[in-house]
Structure formats: structure tokens, C-alpha cells
Amino acid sequence: MTGRSFQADFARALREPDRPLPDGLTDSRRFAVYRNTHAVTLAEALAQGFPVVAALVGAEFFAALAGAYRMAHPPRSPLLRLYGRAFPDFIAGFPPAAALPFLADVARLEWALLDSAEAADAPALPPASLAALPPDRLYAARLTLAPAVRLLSSAHPVLSIWRAHQPGGAAPGPGAERILITRPAFDPVPVALSEASFAALRMLASGATVGEAARHGDLTEVFTLLLDGGAITGLS
Amino acid sequence: MVLPHRPGVGFKPQHYAGLTGDPGPVEWVEVHAENYMGDGGRALAQLASLRDRFALSVHGVGLSIGGEGRLDGDHLSRVRRVCERFEPASFSEHLAWSTHEGVYFNDLLPLPYREDTLARTAAHVQEVQEALARPILIENPSVYVTLPASEMDEIDFLTELAARTGCGLLLDVNNVLVSATNRQTDPLDYIDRFPHALVGEIHLGGHAVDADERGAPLLIDDHAHPVAPQVWALLDRTLALAGPQPVLIEWDNDLPDWPTLRAEAARAGAALDRAALDALR
Numbered sequence: 001m002t003g004r005s006f007q008a009d010f011a012r013a014l015r016e017p018d019r020p021l022p023d024g025l026t027d028s029r030r031f032a033v034y035r036n037t038h039a040v041t042l043a044e045a046l047a048q049g050f051p052v053v054a055a056l057v058g059a060e061f062f063a064a065l066a067g068a069y070r071m072a073h074p075p076r077s078p079l080l081r082l083y084g085r086a087f088p089d090f091i092a093g094f095p096p097a098a099a100l101p102f103l104a105d106v107a108r109l110e111w112a113l114l115d116s117a118e119a120a121d122a123p124a125l126p127p128a129s130l131a132a133l134p135p136d137r138l139y140a141a142r143l144t145l146a147p148a149v150r151l152l153s154s155a156h157p158v159l160s161i162w163r164a165h166q167p168g169g170a171a172p173g174p175g176a177e178r179i180l181i182t183r184p185a186f187d188p189v190p191v192a193l194s195e196a197s198f199a200a201l202r203m204l205a206s207g208a209t210v211g212e213a214a215r216h217g218d219l220t221e222v223f224t225l226l227l228d229g230g231a232i233t234g235l236s
Numbered sequence: 237m238v239l240p241h242r243p244g245v246g247f248k249p250q251h252y253a254g255l256t257g258d259p260g261p262v263e264w265v266e267v268h269a270e271n272y273m274g275d276g277g278r279a280l281a282q283l284a285s286l287r288d289r290f291a292l293s294v295h296g297v298g299l300s301i302g303g304e305g306r307l308d309g310d311h312l313s314r315v316r317r318v319c320e321r322f323e324p325a326s327f328s329e330h331l332a333w334s335t336h337e338g339v340y341f342n343d344l345l346p347l348p349y350r351e352d353t354l355a356r357t358a359a360h361v362q363e364v365q366e367a368l369a370r371p372i373l374i375e376n377p378s379v380y381v382t383l384p385a386s387e388m389d390e391i392d393f394l395t396e397l398a399a400r401t402g403c404g405l406l407l408d409v410n411n412v413l414v415s416a417t418n419r420q421t422d423p424l425d426y427i428d429r430f431p432h433a434l435v436g437e438i439h440l441g442g443h444a445v446d447a448d449e450r451g452a453p454l455l456i457d458d459h460a461h462p463v464a465p466q467v468w469a470l471l472d473r474t475l476a477l478a479g480p481q482p483v484l485i486e487w488d489n490d491l492p493d494w495p496t497l498r499a500e501a502a503r504a505g506a507a508l509d510r511a512a513l514d515a516l517r
Contacts, residue, residue, distance in 0.1 A: 006348055006385055007304045011336035014345075024384030029448045030418070033380040033456055037343045045342075075340040078270055078298025078311055118274030121281075147275065186278035 014038050015074065042070050042083065049084045050110045052165045053091070053103060065094060081118065084111055102156035109158050109179065109190065112150040116181050116188040119148040124230035130223075133235075139211035143204050144234030145226070148183035151198070151205055159192050182229020189229060197221045239264050239291050239325045239437060239482035242508060243501040246295075246459075246486040252282055254494025256289065261505040262498065264291035264325070266484050270298050272322070273314045280321075287322055293437065293482070294324040298340065301360045301374070302347040303333035312367050319368050326437060326482075328373035328406045329364065331357070331394065344377055348385035349393040358400040365401065373436045374398075375406040378414040378443075378457035390415075395431045404436035407478070409470045410463065410486075414443050414455040427470055432478035440467055440504060441486035460489035463500060468507070475511035483508060 009022040014034055021031050043066035047054045054062045069090050075083045088111055091097050092104035124146065130138070152158075159179050160172030178198035181190045193201065196217030203213040204222065213219060226232050244264035247255065255262065265286055272283055272294075286292070296315055299307060319327055332344035347353050365372055376394060388396075394405055407430060416423035442461025446454045463485065475481065483504040487497055 005304055006383075007333060007336050010345065011339065011341070014341060015339075025381050027381070027448045027450070029446075030380045030454060033454070034343060034345065038341050041342050075342065076338055078300075078308070078334065078340050079273055079314075080270070080342060081274070118277045118279070121276035148277075183277075186281065 015071070039067065039070065042066065042075065042080075045080050045083055046087060049081075049114050050087065050107055052110055052162050053107050055165050056100065056103060056106065056161070057097070061096070065091070065097065068094065081114065084114065087111065102154070102158060102161060105152075105154035105156050105158045106161055108152055108154070109162055112152055112181055113188045113190065116148045116150050116183050117186070119146075119183070122146045122148075122233040124227075125232050125234065127227045130227070130232070130235075139209065139214070141210050141235045142207055143210070143226075143232050144236065145205055146183065146229075146231045146233050148181070148188065149205070149229075149231050150181040150188075151179070151202060152181070153178040153198060159190055162190070180225055180229075182226065182231040184228065184230045191225055191229075193221065193225070194218075201226075239293055241480035241482055243504040244291075244293065244482055244484045245497055245501055246484060246488060247283075247286065248488070248491055249279065249282060250491055251494050251497060252286075254498070256286070258494070258498070259290075260498040260502055262290070262501050264293060264482060264484075266293040266295050266486075269294050269296040269315050269318045269327075272318050283322060292322055292324040293326040293328065293484070294318060294322065296327065296329040297344065298334055299329050299360075299364060300333045300335040301329050301364065302331050302345075302353070302357050303335055303360075304356070305335065305337065307360050307363055308335065312364065315364075316367050319370075326373060327368055327370065328375055328437065330375045330377060331390075331397075332377045346377060346379045346381065346383055348383045349388040349390060350386065351388075354388070354393055354396055354400075358397055361397065361401040361403050365403065371402050371404060373404045373406040375408050375439065376411050376415070376430075378408075378411040380418050380454065380456070382419050391426065391429050391431070395434070398431065398434050405431065405434045406437045406439060407435045407474065407481075408439035408441070409474055410439065410441040410443055410467050411457060413464065413467055413470060414457045417453050417455045420452070423466070423470060424473065427473050428477070430474075430478075432474075435474075435478045435481055438471070438474060438478075438481045438483045439486055440471060440483060440500075441488075458489060459486050462492075462496075463503075468503065471504070471507050472510070475507060476514060479515060480508050480512055 013019045046066045073086045088107035155176045157172045159177050163169045178193045200213040200217035201222045240263045242263040247265040330344045413423045440463045441459045444456040444458045448454045485500045
């Protein structure tokens with residue numbers, strides 16, 4: 001064979017439907033089976049990972065969005081679960097989505113949920129072992145949070161929007177939201193936090209001691225949510 | 237450890253409760269390696285629990301063994317990790333490519349059958365077998381086009397691949413019907429000529445029926461339908477020639493409820509029973 005390889009021609013014709021068929025192939029309906037599988041299964045993988053984004057924009061818009069994403073960010077790994085990693089940032093820069101300024105952050109929340117679901121397992125500290133600590137020891141301690149913990153904040157009510165698309169969900173209100181995701185068993189659970197609690201949680205997550213974090217907000221809510229979510233896995 | 241010569245199913249999380257509560261004739265399960273490469277979570281826990289009750293086959297879809305490029309070493313390491321973690325009775329992959337210059341196509345794409353592609357594919361199979369420290373099975377593909385660059389018959393290619401590497405073959409009977417129909421060749425002839433002694437597993441699955449530009453039948457391997465009557469007939473022929481084998485029902489899209497899938501497995505079990513009886517005659 002001379003020049004470009006068989007596989008290079010085939011791959012290019014697959015990705016770019018306007019190109020002619022690879023050398024020697026004549027039936028476009030036959031080649032379309034490959035083109036469709038490539039385009040449709042990747043769009044389905046995104047729709048499965050980002051169901052609320054898909055519901056917010058509708059099937060037609062989502063198909064166009066998924067197609068544009070596939071051209072800009074073709075999968076670089078056989079692990080399809082990683083395929084949506086760049087999707088939130090892509091949405092943020094996708095001009096036709098500009099009318100929905102919250103869409104990229106909803107996608108960030110959905111990506112965080114996906115990512116949390118497959119994070120490493122880690123046994124939670126029993127709540128009693130924390131309660132047994134003398135206050136000065138607790139204040140000097142730093143927490144190790146579970147690998148499945150995720151923190152997000154958004155200028156938009158993204159968790160309320162997400163909840164509105166779950167069974168029995170209510171219509172979202174306005175305003176910024178700060179979100180903690182824990183994974184008590186296998187299903188990631190997102191909850192909204194007050195601004196002060198989130199500030200304190202963020203400090204804990206970045207390695208501050210409990211005492212340092214307590215100066216930035218009330219830790220009662222934070223500890224309740226972390227313990228309920230099985231999210232504290234160690235103390236140091 | 238080998239797969240039992242009994243029915244198995246391609247495992248889907250949606251069937252976990254049904255499969256564990258009422259497995260019926262199902263004695264083994266097959267999973268796609270790529271779905272068990274996370275760090276933790278439900279999928280790994282479910283598989284660990286299934287592993288205690290059923291024999292396990294791990295089926296790779298992403299190694300791109302028939303590809304022009306080098307194997308992805310990171311991905312091969314991940315496959316090895318899955319095999320070390322779950323110690324499956326069998327690992328299988330496809331005579332196909334799925335990655336080109338780092339882009340993954342999420343499909344099993346055809347390669348021309350020639351001496352150079354055979355040498356390269358054999359080197360890839362050997363590399364995988366060395367990494368996994370076991371012989372693997374290679375599956376015959378579904379194809380939708382005839383590649384003019386091919387210079388060898390698919391069966392000759394697979395037979396020679398096995399001779400050079402010591403790998404076994406996974407015979408997907410639905411793929412035989414799909415490819416033979418699409419190439420306008422005889423599926424029964426393919427089954428008859430296949431190297432039966434090399435078969436280590438059989439796949440059955442559903443396909444969709446379409447037509448090409450000239451109106452010729454075009455079968456699409458979509459794993460979204462019941463096993464077709466012609467495929468059941470070809471299974472009987474296969475078992476008569478190759479003897480009892482592990483027989484898998486693959487149903488990956490538009491999933492049926494568990495009783496429907498279990499009934500397909502029971503039908504494979506009946507075919508295995510008939511074949512065992514015929515072998516005694």
C-alpha cells in the first residue's frame with residue numbers, strides 16, 4: 001500500500017462524514033453503520049452521564065452539542081467514563097449555549113457525581129471515635145476526607161436545578177449554591193451548604209485543622225453532613 | 237479454572253437482583269473489562285460478589301489488537317489489574333481495531349487480512365498474553381463492508397493467528413451470520429470450516445435487519461434483540477462440530493427484563509443438552 005494507511009483513511013472517513021469513503025468502498029449505507037456507531041454511541045454515553053443537561057436543552061440541541069464536543073474532544077481513552085471530563089468546560093465555551101448560563105455548572109455537578117461514584121472505597125471513621133476525642137485534640141486535628149468527596153460552588157442554583165429533574169423534584173429558586181457530595185454507600189449524595197459552612201468545609205478539605213476551620217464558619221452542619229455521608233476516613 | 241460448558245450471560249448491573257435471586261441455568265457471567273477499571277464503587281463491589289457465585293469471563297473491547305499502532309501500554313496495565321483482581325477463568329478480545337493515533341472510536345472496526353496485518357496482530361496477541369500470563373481468546377468480528385485490501389480468508393487468518401500465538405478462538409455465531417450475510421457468503425460454510433478444536437467459547441446475540449443502497453440485506457450486530465432463529469440453528473451445527481462449549485448470551489442495548497434474558501440462556505442450555513446427548517450416540 002502506498003501513502004496513507006488503510007486505517008488512517010478509514011478513521012478519517014469515520015470522523016468526518018463529508019469525506020469520501022475509504023479507497024475501494026462504495027456503499028455509503030454500509031459505511032454509515034460504522035459512522036453511526038461512532039457518533040451515536042458517544043452521544044449516548046454523554047446523555048447517560050449528563051441526563052439533566054440533556055433534559056435542560058432537549059434532544060435536538062443535545063445531539064448538536066454532543067456532535068460538536070466529539071469533533072473538538074474525541075475520546076482519547078477506551079475508558080468511556082472519562083469521555084465527559086472536558087464536557088462542562090466545553091459547554092461554557094459553546095456559543096449556542098450562552099442563553100443558559102447555568103448549564104456548564106449543572107454539567108460540573110453531573111461530572112462530579114459520576115466521578116464520585118467510581119472513586120476509591122474507604123471505610124469511614126465511626127462517629128463515636130470523633131465524639132470521644134477531647135475538644136483540644138479535636139481542634140488540633142486535620143481530617144482525611146473520603147476519596148469520593150467533591151465540593152462545588154456555583155453562582156447559579158445548580159443543585160436545585162438538578163433536583164428539579166429528579167423524581168418528585170420541585171422548581172428551583174434563584175441564587176448561588178455551594179454543594180458537598182458524599183458517597184455513604186454507592187450512590188453519591190449532593191447537599192447544599194450555607195456560605196459560612198462551605199467556607200469552613202473548604203478549609204478542612206485543604207488540610208486546615210478543625211480549630212482553624214472553625215474560625216471561618218460553624219462546623220456543626222459540616223460535621224453532621226460529613227458523618228452522615230461516611231466522609232471522614234481519618235484524623236491526623 | 238475453566239468456564240463451564242454451560243450457558244452464561246453478559247452481565248448488566250440492571251440484572252443484578254434477578255441474576256443473583258434466580259439465576260436459572262446461568263452458571264457464568266461475562267463482563268467488559270473497561271467497565272471495571274474505576275478505583276471503587278458499586279461496579280467493583282457487584283463483580284466481587286458475583287465472582288463468588290459464578291464463573292467469570294472478562295471480555296476486552298478497547299485493546300485495539302488488530303490496530304496498526306502499538307498497543308496502549310496504560311490500557312494493557314489496566315486490563316492486567318482487572319484480571320489480577322478478579323482472576324477470571326477466561327480473557328477474550330476481538331479481531332478488530334478501535335483506536336487510531338490516540339483517538340478511541342468506541343467500535344470494533346475491520347482490518348484487512350494480509351501477511352503484514354497478521355504479523356502485527358500476532359505480535360499484539362503475544363504482548364497481551366505475556367502481560368496477562370495466560371492464553372487469550374480472539375473473537376471473529378461482525379463486518380459491514382468487504383475490504384478490497386484483504387488478501388486472505390478470515391478463517392485462514394484466525395487459524396494462522398492461533399498457530400503463531402497459541403491463543404484460542406471465541407466463535408461468535410451471530411457475527412458469523414451478520415458477516416456472511418453482509419459479505420454475501422454462506423454462514424454454514426463458515427461454521428463448517430472454522431477450526432473447531434481452537435474454540436474456547438461461543439457468543440450468541442441479536443442483530444437488526446436493514447438493507448444497503450442496492451437493497452441487499454445488511455445485518456447490524458446491535459446486541460439489542462433476541463437471538464435470531466438462524467443463529468440458534470447455526471449454534472446446533474457448531475456444537476455438533478466443536479462439542480459442548482461455554483455459550484454466552486450477549487444483550488447489551490434495549491435491555492430485556494431478567495426473565496427474558498434467563499429464558500434465552502435456558503434455550504442455550506437446551507441446545508447444549510442436545511449436543512451432549514448427540515455426542516453419546
